[in-house]
Amino acid sequence: MAVKEPDPDGAAQASSEQGAGQLAGQFMGFGALLRRWRKTAGVTQALAAKSLGMGVRTYRxxxxxxTPPRFTQSQCDSLAALFALDRDERHALLLYNVGTSLTTSSAEGRPELRRxxxxxIDQQMPSPTYLCDxxxxxxxxxxxMAEWWPWVMEPGxxxxxxxxxxPEARAQYHDWHQHAAAYVKMLKFAEATNENDAELRQLIDDVKKNPDVRHIWETENELGETRDGHVFRMNVPALGWETVEVVSHVVYPASMPDCRFVVITWVEDDRADDEHDALGGARNAWAETSAAERVQAVPARDRTSEGRADAARQRHAHSLTARLILDTAEEAAALAGEDGxxxxxxxxxxxxxxxxxxxxxxxxxxxAIEEAPGEWAVTEVDASAVIARMPQAALISEARDEVKLLTxxxxxxxxxxxxEHIQQLLPQLQQRILLLREVWRDLYEQDNLLPYV
Known part of the structure; x- marks a missing residue:
């Protein structure tokens, strides 16, 4: 039986619309979803077709x-605005037509999601964890995270x-150039998928001002989306510059899909050496192979919890309190106690x-750092962590007294x-100064520079 379509203004339905002859598309699938959204919004078929840049007959x-031609990103945006779709509806519209998800954060204006x-993030202790956009x-x-890398507490x-x-990163990463190449690959991936993004372009331009980074950019042709699963070594100031081996885990929160939730796991294994990492894979395999090849390179084997438990105990010794969010800087300062x-x-x-x-x-x-108006994020860190983060402060006359207090x-x-501790440290520091002077002298003589003084 033939079915009579409603007119563009939603006039009388065909007498058979409630009968068995109604097309299945009006009960299920994308067509039914589109029709329901339109009718809920009180929009005519003619207006919907116009917003998509197509004829009314095609839209019907x-x-x-x-089966429609897939809507473009701009058509989806136009339709979502016309129908006043909520976030989940817009998500469904995009996934069906464009095959991608939303790029804006649903946590904007929703503080409960951020909390x-x-x-x-706090529950990942003792593993350093952060969220970035x-x-x-x-x-x-x-x-x-603040204990290991205090720079995260700085504005911007x-x-x-x-x-x-x-320069701090160069001192902490083993094989910095390999890590720099990995980050350049990530920037290139971001550029390839967001080429007209002004903030991304500014970030790329800023880092390319560094000659080493510019050289890597010009010679590196590969792309890399994340550092998920990378196993690497770092020297951590908060641990007395001890070398640790860590794994980077990257996930995307459903409530903030444009952000990265990153957990840094400390791994220890007596079988790790210069050729193999603590997970049994080839050392720095991420720098040479694709992600799929890395997965195949790591053997499936049982691991005892002894190494992880020992690492957790050591990390716990360097952790203090969970972060707090307070209303004012004065409230944060009061946490230092009466002798603050x-x-x-x-x-x-x-x-x-x-x-x-x-x-x-x-x-x-x-x-304490003001993350948003009226929101001061507070972290308690060891005094030595601040000294390690700001080594040049001791050279600034007005900061000297404060650095002395921290020391x-x-x-x-x-x-x-x-x-007693100072007596142990001084010979080590004096010897380091002597070695630095020797290296300084060698470099002067090697490069035929001005005479060493």
Missing amino acids: KIERGA ALRLL RYWNIISFNTA ANLIRWALTD IPLPVLSRLIGPDSRLTLSPSNHSVIW RWALPAAPDAAI
């Missing part, structure tokens, strides 16, 4: 279940800028939205124990 066929992610700007992190902290342009000592000069050196307060009783520093409270509390 789509609603009846005919939930903060809870998840699509441009690798640090959004949130846990105490372990950005993983890519730190890894590619900060403000560090205004060091706070200014970190950035305008930072507040550092020394807690002598805990030998720690309350590091004192990075030592044992008891004066005799502190003196």
Whole structure:
């Protein structure tokens, strides 16, 4: 039986519309979904067709279940605006037609989602964990992350800028050039999928000002989406520059699909050596092979929990408290206790939205940063972590007294124990100074520079 279509303005239906002759597309599939969205919005077929840039007859066929040409991204955006679709509906529209998900964060304007992610981040202790946006700007992190890498607490902290342009990163990554190449691959992947993104272009231009990074950019032709599953070595200042082997795990939260949730797992294994990592794969395999090849290279084998438990115990010794979110910087400073000592000069050196307060009783520093208006993220870190993060501060005359305070409270509390520790450190530091001077002299003589003084 022939079915009579409703007119564009939603006039009388065909008498058989409720009968068995109605097309299946009006009950199920994308056509039915499209029709329901349109009718809920009170929009005519003619107006819907116009927003898509097609004829009314073609649009009617789509609603009846005919297989349509896939809508483009711009057509989806136009239709979503016309029908006032919510986020889940827009997601479904895009997945059906474009085959991709939304690129904007659903956590915007929804603080409960951010709080939930903060809870998840804190629960990853003692593994360093952070959340960054699509441009690798640090959004949130846990105490372990702040302890290992204090730079995340600074205003405007950005993983890519730190890894590619900060001298600190070169000192911490083993084989920095391999890591730099991995990050360049990620930038190239982002550029290939978001070529007209102004913020991404600015980030790329900024890091390419570094000659080494520019050379890698010009010679590296591969793309890489993430560092998920990479096993690598780093020297961590908070652990006395001890070399640790870690694995990077990257996931995308459903509530913030444009962001990366990254957990850094410390792995230990007596079988790790220069040729094999702690998971049994080839050392730095991620720098040479594709992700699929890396998976095949790692043998399936049983692992005892002894190494992981020992690593967890060591990490726990370097973790203090979970991060807090407070309303004001004054509330954050009060956490240092009655003997708390403000560090205004060091706070200014970190950035305008930072507040550092020394807690002598805990030998720690309350590091607060305003992540959003009225939201101060607070992390308690060891005093030595601040010194390691700001080595040049001791050269600034107005900061000297504050650095001296931090140096004192990075030592044992008891004066005799502190003196003993200093006596142990001084010979080591003096020897390091002598070695640096020798290297300095060798470099001068090698390059025929000015005479060494």
